[in-house]
Amino acid sequence: MKQESTQATSVNALNRAKMYQLVLFPMNNGATNVYYILTMNFIAYYANGVLGLLLAFATTMVTLMRAGDAFIDPIIGAIMDRTSTKWGKFRPFMVIGNLIMIVSSILLYFGTRIISEDMMWLRYLCFILFYALNMVGYTFQTSVTRSGQTCLTNDPKQRPLFTIFNTIASLIGMGLVQFLAPIVTGGNYRTEEFFNIMIPLAMIVSAIMTALAVIGIAEKDRPEFFGLGGEGGKEKEAQEDGGDRGRQHYRSPGPDLCGICHILQQPFHVLYEDQWDGLLSEKRKPGGGLYEAAGGGLCLNA
Numbered sequence: 001m002k003q004e005s006t007q008a009t010s011v012n013a014l015n016r017a018k019m020y021q022l023v024l025f026p027m028n029n030g031a032t033n034v035y036y037i038l039t040m041n042f043i044a045y046y047a048n049g050v051l052g053l054l055l056a057f058a059t060t061m062v063t064l065m066r067a068g069d070a071f072i073d074p075i076i077g078a079i080m081d082r083t084s085t086k087w088g089k090f091r092p093f094m095v096i097g098n099l100i101m102i103v104s105s106i107l108l109y110f111g112t113r114i115i116s117e118d119m120m121w122l123r124y125l126c127f128i129l130f131y132a133l134n135m136v137g138y139t140f141q142t143s144v145t146r147s148g149q150t151c152l153t154n155d156p157k158q159r160p161l162f163t164i165f166n167t168i169a170s171l172i173g174m175g176l177v178q179f180l181a182p183i184v185t186g187g188n189y190r191t192e193e194f195f196n197i198m199i200p201l202a203m204i205v206s207a208i209m210t211a212l213a214v215i216g217i218a219e220k221d222r223p224e225f226f227g228l229g230g231e232g233g234k235e236k237e238a239q240e241d242g243g244d245r246g247r248q249h250y251r252s253p254g255p256d257l258c259g260i261c262h263i264l265q266q267p268f269h270v271l272y273e274d275q276w277d278g279l280l281s282e283k284r285k286p287g288g289g290l291y292e293a294a295g296g297g298l299c300l301n302a
Contacts, residue, residue, distance in 0.1 A: 015225065017153040017162075024216025025152055026166035028094055030173030031209035032142040034202050035101050035134065037177040039065075042189055042198070043108075043131070049190025051112055051123050061128065065135050072139045080143060088221030090144045090151075091214050097144075098210045100137025102203050104130050109199045113192070141210070148217050151225040169209070176205055 017025075039062065047058035076093075083089050108130035115123045149162060180201065181187075185194040 014155045015151075015153060015220075016155045017158060017220070021152055021216045021220065022158065022161050023165050024212045025148060026145070026162065026169040026213070027172075027209040027216065028141065028148070028169075028213035029145045029166055030169035030171075031098060031206040031213060032138055032145075033170050033173035034177055034206040034209070035105070035138055037174045038105075038198070038202055039134070041178070042181070042195075045189040046109060046195055047127060050192055050195065051127065052117065052120070053124060053127060057124070061131060065131055068132075069135055069139060072136060073143065076139050076143050077147075080147065084223065088218070090148045090217055090221050093140050093144050094210055094214055094217075097137045097140030097142075098207060100140060101134055101206070104134035104137055105199055105203060108134060109195050144217075148221075151220050152217065173206070173209060177202060 044055060044058040044062060047053040047061075048055040080089065080093060083092065085092055108127070112123055112126050112130065115126060117123075145166070153159070153162065177198070181189065181194075181198060184197045185191060188194060
């Protein structure tokens with residue numbers, strides 16, 4: 001009976017975030033929203049007013065690129081699921097995504113101007129390519145916000161706090177661009193001068209917010225929080241608390257999150273070493289309930 005109680009405590013232990021993590025990590029959402037507002041509100045002005053492209057073409061491209069994002073999302077998600085580096089799973093996507101947006105913004109808003117008006121077809125082509133590259137970077141970084149949240153905290157009491165800080169960060173990213181835009185050039189968004197100021201400013205704001213978000217997720221961007229097992233699919237850790245001092249437990253070798261763990265926001269599955277063999281063969285909880293197979297492992301949340 002004591003063993004059942006101990007197991008339930010281990011399985012249901014909350015993964016809580018520190019306050020600074022709840023405040024800083026949502027800045028990742030604000031960082032991507034800076035570019036989102038630039039794209040949705042101002043890119044058509046640039047395409048038509050600065051490059052001389054057809055306004056209908058520019059607005060159509062905005063719609064098509066947003067629709068194309070639905071196809072890019074699952075690809076980036078699949079890559080992220082299989083990623084584990086010494087810098088973690090999420091931080092590389094955040095940094096690389098932001099760098100891609102910086103480079104693509106320079107090419108899109110400054111590089112395209114170099115192309116002669118006599119080669120308008122090349123302006124159209126480069127506009128499409130650089131815009132698409134920008135969307136790839138955007139998806140790289142924005143995909144982290146949702147997936148990283150499950151590793152940051154699984155405490156139901158902290159979710160409302162995360163939502164509040166996420167909303168604030170989003171408003172900061174969008175609000176700064178929208179607030180500063182009319183101040184920069186008095187509301188004339190069709191000039192080179194406007195983009196000469198707004199694009200570098202947006203890149204700086206987004207980079208700062210990304211850096212803050214990286215700090216916020218750094219401590220939780222480790223395998224024990226997103227379910228990657230160690231060698232052979234089992235990773236031992238010493239249990240140093242309560243009556244279980246000196247015991248060992250294993251994480252299941254399943255994928256990042258099985259279906260049940262995803263719903264319950266549990267970042268990994270845990271078994272005590274002296275329970276593993278029996279549970280693995282019986283596939284039953286002490287109370288008689290079936291475990292859910294999770295990629296060769298077992299889910300104690302089933």
